[in-house]
Amino acid sequence: MKRDDTFSARLMRIAVPIAAGILFLLVWETFVTLREIPRFVLPAPSAIFDSLVQNFGSLMGSLWVTLRVTIAAFLLAVVGGVGLAILFSQSRHVEMALFPYAIVLQVTPVVSIAPLILIWVGYDNVEFALLILAWIVAFFPILSNTTLGLRSADHNLRDLFRLYGASRWQVLTELQLPSALPYILAGLKISGGLALIGAVVAEFVAGSGSGNGLAWRIVEAGNRLDIPRMFAALFLLSALGIAIFFALTLLENRLLRRWHESAVRREG
């Protein structure tokens, strides 16, 4: 009985938003058709779909560029964020010296740093500049979450490790990093989304003609008043964001399923 309940509840959780989405698209389509709204103001969903199919090759190429920058920036943010947090946990002085500057990097709007980075890196290396900018945005949540996580190891367990003469390395790998894992994963989820935002914003700033990711497709389509194509690119960007979020949620559940309260499935 309980099983059926949870199964139907889960089905509803998926079915209800899908039904709402279909309804929304139908209303949109009908509204645009009946009111004869011009395509360059608001295209019908069918027109957006047609555009997606027609421009599939170029849009997929752009999706790949944006995805590549996002993933590379994200992975480097993980390495940099976790690495620096570990360094902080080992040396209070390093943390005191560097943490304020990490905050400066975080609170300065990335849009305002972008022109400088583009000049330094050069317009013939735009993708590298995008990577740096997306990294700056994505790096901080991982750094701050990991720093917090490494500090929140149970103090009695710390004493126990000390009692058994554990080395610094053992304390780090056997106690601090596992304790920090839920924090790190929460940081990854924030950073995954931010890496995409960083990549897109940076591309907007880099301007047309210099990039060829999805953001550039949106700018280009806007300049030509090809609104269906603009929507198609927008749709792909959303899909990419959702895919990143789900992938990281899946990873989180996988790693924490057996032990952490946040991922444990409860009965009833």
Add this chain to the structure above:
Amino acid sequence: MSAAGAAAAPSLIELSGIGKTYANGTVALTGVDASVREGGFVSLVGPSGCGKSTLLRIIAGLIAEDRGKLGWPASGARPHDVGFVFQDATLMPWASVADNVYLPLKLKGIAKADAGSRIAAALSRVGLSDFAAAFPRELSGGMKMRVSIARALVTEPPVLLMDEPFAALDEFTREKLDDDLLALWQAQGFTTIFVTHSIYESVFLSERVLVMGARPGRILAEIEIGEPYPRGRDFRESARYVEICARVSAALREGAAI
């Protein structure tokens, strides 16, 4: 547990004039003298803030005393292996029961393959052989505490230090664990120092109760229980037990009145 007579054997732990003042000026302990025989079972009982946990941590070497001397006459120095059980089970939630028990051996660099039989033996001692693969969150409070005891005993330490280990458990579970702890102590012969705020528990378990008072933390009285082991329900329900509990209680009240 040497062949020499108990009277002649040097004590394992010798505390003389131990004092500790924390950085904020709190005098946690002052003038603590006590000795614990090898293989003995001593309880520290007292109200919160009497420094009993501080004393236990000094014996463990987790904090340093600032006055007096902590000596180990029988062994010459603090043994390499000291088992410690905290008030909370203090298990690693990400590791299975077996991996939690494996921790002290792992930190000593013993490979898991070589530790298997010792882990199994430790788990069987506390009656948790069937739960090796379980995770801490799947266990009850009493079972978690058993894992904690198994972990403390896996290195077969000569000394077991326990800091209010059963305080958070219900009365029924606590009595069961008290019984099991005594059985383990008798079978293994490790020296036990047991911190508790329960008079009944301290009298039931130990050979000797050190009654402690607060502000400043010090020893008010030493009460020999003088009751043979094994102890069980008979002792718990005897007039003698009630009488000794009353004596410990009176010693605590005297200390509080000063």
